[in-house]
Amino acid sequence: MIASLRGADDLFADVVSQIRLPRWSSGRIALVGDAAYAPSFLTGQGSSLALVGAYMLAGSLAQRDAAAGFAAYEHDTREFVTLNQDQIGQGDAALFPTTAEALEQRNAMLRRLSVLPSATGRPAHSALTLPDFVPHG
Numbered sequence: 001m002i003a004s005l006r007g008a009d010d011l012f013a014d015v016v017s018q019i020r021l022p023r024w025s026s027g028r029i030a031l032v033g034d035a036a037y038a039p040s041f042l043t044g045q046g047s048s049l050a051l052v053g054a055y056m057l058a059g060s061l062a063q064r065d066a067a068a069g070f071a072a073y074e075h076d077t078r079e080f081v082t083l084n085q086d087q088i089g090q091g092d093a094a095l096f097p098t099t100a101e102a103l104e105q106r107n108a109m110l111r112r113l114s115v116l117p118s119a120t121g122r123p124a125h126s127a128l129t130l131p132d133f134v135p136h137g
C-alpha cells in the first residue's frame, strides 16, 4: 500500500472535521445532513443524522409555514444531533488507538464482530423517537 501511495498521482488527504452551525436556516433556505451538521465518520452517524434530519424537516414543513417549520425542525432535532456529534471521542479512540494496549483491545473487539454483533447501540443513537407527523388535511 505504501509503495502504491508513493507512485500515485491522485493522492488525496483531508482533515476530519465536523460542521456545527449556530442556525440551520436563513429565510427560505434550510440545511440538512452534512451541510448543516456533519458529524464526521468518527461518529459513524452521518447517514443516520442526514436521514433523521430529512424526516424531521419534511414533517415540520408539512405542518407549518416555512419559517415556523424550519424553527420546529431545528428545535426538535438539534439536541439529538449534538448528542451524536459528541460521540466523536469514542469513535476516535476505536479507530485510532494511541497505545499498544488500546490497539490490542480494538483488534480483539474487531475479531469478535462477526460472531458478536452489538445487541444495543449507544444511547445517543436512539435518543430521538421519530414523531408521527399529521399532514394538513
Ligand SMILES: Cc1cc2nc3c(=O)[nH]c(=O)nc-3n(C[C@H](O)[C@H](O)[C@H](O)COP(=O)(O)OP(=O)(O)OC[C@H]3O[C@@H](n4cnc5c(N)ncnc54)[C@H](O)[C@@H]3O)c2cc1C
Pocket: 032, 033, 034, 035, 038, 039, 040, 041, 044, 045, 046, 047, 048, 050
Ligand atoms: C470516509 C467516510 C466514512 C463514513 N462512514 C460512515 C458510517 O460508517 N456511517 C454513517 O452513518 N456515515 C458515515 N459517513 C458519513 C456519511 O457518508 C455522510 O454523513 C452522509 O453521506 C451525509 O449525507 P448528505 O445527504 O447530507 O450528504 P452527501 O451524501 O454528501 O450528499 C450530498 C450530495 O450533493 C451533491 N452535490 C454537491 N454539490 C452539489 C451541487 N452544487 N449541485 C447538485 N448536487 C450537489 C453531492 O454530489 C452529493 O451527492 C462517512 C463519511 C466518510 C467521508
